[in-house]
Amino acid sequence: MSTRSAEPIDPVALEVVELIGDVVARYHEEYDEAASRHSLTGAQARVLGLLSLEPMPMRRIARRLKCEPSNVTGIVDRLEARGLVERRPDPSDRRVKLAAVTDRGKDTARLLRDSLDFAREPLAGLTVAERALLRDLLRRMLGEETP
Amino acid sequence: MSTRSAEPIDPVALEVVELIGDVVARYHEEYDEAASRHSLTGAQARVLGLLSLEPMPMRRIARRLKCEPSNVTGIVDRLEARGLVERRPDPSDRRVKLAAVTDRGKDTARLLRDSLDFAREPLAGLTVAERALLRDLLRRMLGEETP
DNA sequence: ACCTGGTTACTTGACAACATGAAACATCCA
DNA sequence: TGGATGTTTCATGTTGTCAAGTAACCAGGT
Numbered sequence: 001m002s003t004r005s006a007e008p009i010d011p012v013a014l015e016v017v018e019l020i021g022d023v024v025a026r027y028h029e030e031y032d033e034a035a036s037r038h039s040l041t042g043a044q045a046r047v048l049g050l051l052s053l054e055p056m057p058m059r060r061i062a063r064r065l066k067c068e069p070s071n072v073t074g075i076v077d078r079l080e081a082r083g084l085v086e087r088r089p090d091p092s093d094r095r096v097k098l099a100a101v102t103d104r105g106k107d108t109a110r111l112l113r114d115s116l117d118f119a120r121e122p123l124a125g126l127t128v129a130e131r132a133l134l135r136d137l138l139r140r141m142l143g144e145e146t147p
Numbered sequence: 148m149s150t151r152s153a154e155p156i157d158p159v160a161l162e163v164v165e166l167i168g169d170v171v172a173r174y175h176e177e178y179d180e181a182a183s184r185h186s187l188t189g190a191q192a193r194v195l196g197l198l199s200l201e202p203m204p205m206r207r208i209a210r211r212l213k214c215e216p217s218n219v220t221g222i223v224d225r226l227e228a229r230g231l232v233e234r235r236p237d238p239s240d241r242r243v244k245l246a247a248v249t250d251r252g253k254d255t256a257r258l259l260r261d262s263l264d265f266a267r268e269p270l271a272g273l274t275v276a277e278r279a280l281l282r283d284l285l286r287r288m289l290g291e292e293t294p
Numbered sequence: 295a296c297c298t299g300g301t302t303a304c305t306t307g308a309c310a311a312c313a314t315g316a317a318a319c320a321t322c323c324a
Numbered sequence: 325t326g327g328a329t330g331t332t333t334c335a336t337g338t339t340g341t342c343a344a345g346t347a348a349c350c351a352g353g354t
Contacts, residue, residue, distance in 0.1 A: 041340095058332095070334095095330045
């Protein structure tokens with residue numbers, strides 16, 4: 001997996017990595033702030049956002065969050081205690097519990113998305129063409145093929 | 148602070164935001180994995196990295212981490228218990244304690260940096276010119292002026 | 295010079311959220 | 325029936341907040 005680079009490290013690459021660090025910091029800052037504006041923690045907001053797309057078994061949430069399933073139990077517990085999420089039985093498998101947003105949860109998730117300024121603010125300084133360029137570069141950096 | 152956009156949202160901007168989400172996820176994945184390869188948590192690795200550049204009063208660490216100073220006490224406690232960091236008095240102000248990496252801490256910090264593949268791996272697919280372009284776009288996106 | 299009061303730096307304590315791992319339980323499936 | 329899977333519970337550790345406490349700095353004013 002890890003490329004043992006014998007090549008001298010490109011100073012521009014280092015700058016890019018530094019900038020990505022800044023992007024990550026900024027992303028979290030804004031995300032957590034948006035979450036706490038709705039009295040949610042980052043993890044809770046993340047799960048709520050996931051479930052607002054489609055109901056999902058606990059197991060799958062854990063995979064998305066890259067954490068243990070036992071952890072998800074607690075997070076969903078807290079969301080459920082606040083009426084944002086509910087557990088439903090899965091008709092096709094009585095072992096699994098589907099976590100699904102309630103109506104209130106759906107509203108909250110929408111508000112959360114809207115209050116996430118990261119989508120608009122930092123990109124405002126770029127032209128449409130530059131955004132497209134940025135998109136393509138990020139795609140290739142992430143190794144996603146553009147078929 | 149937040150731009151109340153009346154304008155319809157640029158679909159390309161949404162794609163970029165999605166990609167940035169991917170970048171953030173990937174960044175964390177690699178960072179935490181590198182940290183746990185050395186039996187460190189993410190926060191511990193972060194502080195160790197900070198201190199490997201220069202010793203720093205607790206207060207400043209807290210500001211960099213954007214958390215309460217009381218939290219830093221615990222993190223430095225754990226790093227100190229493992230001999231990676233030590234507290235020194237500040238000669239110019241007896242209230243402050245300077246956290247500084249030990250020799251072992253410095254070694255660990257270097258190993259940590261080296262094993263952080265994010266610097267090389269994902270940028271490998273880009274040419275030098277493209278990296279420079281990406282750097283400039285990220286800079287402008289983050290609102291840093293290039294004087 | 296000597297308090298005195300306000301500020302700053304750090305720690306401690308209580309508590310909540312997150313995270314892991316092991317063990318328990320019900321359910322599925324070959 | 326026996327092994328695998330999905331969820332929860334429990335014990336434990338780390339990270340985070342906030343309030344309170346201690347020590348030290350730094351103004352004044354007398």
